[in-house]
Amino acid sequence: MTNPALRTSRLVSGYRRYLASADTLRFAQQVSECYLPSTLAKLLRLGDIEVRRAAALALGIVGDSSVIEPLGRALGDCDRGVRLASDDAFRASLVRDAAPVHHQQLLQIMHLNDGGEFAAALPPAMILANHAPMYAEARHQIGVCWEGLGNNAQADKAFRQCLWLCRFHYPAWIGLARCRIERNQWRGALIALERATSICPDLEVPRAQARAIRRRLGQSERQG
Incomplete structure (x- = not known):
């Protein structure tokens, strides 16, 4: 040895x-x-x-x-x-984290999402997630699609599915926080941001967002 x-x-x-x-x-x-x-x-x-x-x-x-x-x-x-x-x-x-053929499909979906072509990316992303149900990043990309299309409820669901497969997926935690901010779910957003920054301490913007939400919640409690 x-x-x-x-x-x-x-x-x-x-x-x-x-x-x-x-x-x-x-x-x-x-x-x-x-x-x-x-x-x-x-x-x-x-x-x-x-x-x-x-x-x-x-x-x-x-x-x-x-x-x-x-x-x-x-x-x-x-x-x-x-x-x-x-x-x-x-x-x-x-x-x-999937078969090589799925890697290429994912990269194409990511390219579409990066270019803001969310409607074009969504169908292949959903097909990919169906073919590779344990592929966390496919679920994350579905969340990005739905969020880009303005459907925060479906995006929230997709990000949570991603996190069920990979709890360290901090971009999904951040996406979940964005969806909850859009829906005025401040405590849920704060929890998601705190999870993201506990995983990846270098996330300065999410950390600042979490501080702002804490201040907002504190003011609401004092006024209540």
Whole structure:
């Protein structure tokens, strides 16, 4: 069995070479040859700062559905570099959390949503969610579609379905908060914003929104 320290040093050495060269392909090959996603997830949890950064970067390349939760937890790491690398890896793993053919369909839907073509994105998003019912990001994109079309009730439902599949999906928590703000459901919006910022501490806008809602609720209670 390979010495754990040696395995860690290989990861760090590859990570340092990647930082110097930006050679993603080489780093991916080295990681794939030496590490399982489960090993990288353990290093992400237990390693020192450099090891955690390297593990997060590696998981963005070779991670599968099994590492989504460890990456979700790492979004709150004490080191900002780990948080940023984990965020990139988390988003990449969400996209890969289905069969390859579904990845391509999802990317097309995301492209339509990013361009504001919500009506065009909704039918393929619903078909994709039907074909891949455990695909959290498909549910999130349905929520984005409905929200863009002004149907906040359906968007709220889709975001909650996404969160049932992946409780660390902080963009869905933020989407849920937006829907509830639009419907004047201030306490529900506050809960959603607090969940998002507890998962990902670097979310400054949602944190500011939560403070504003707390002030609003406090004023309502004093007036009542």
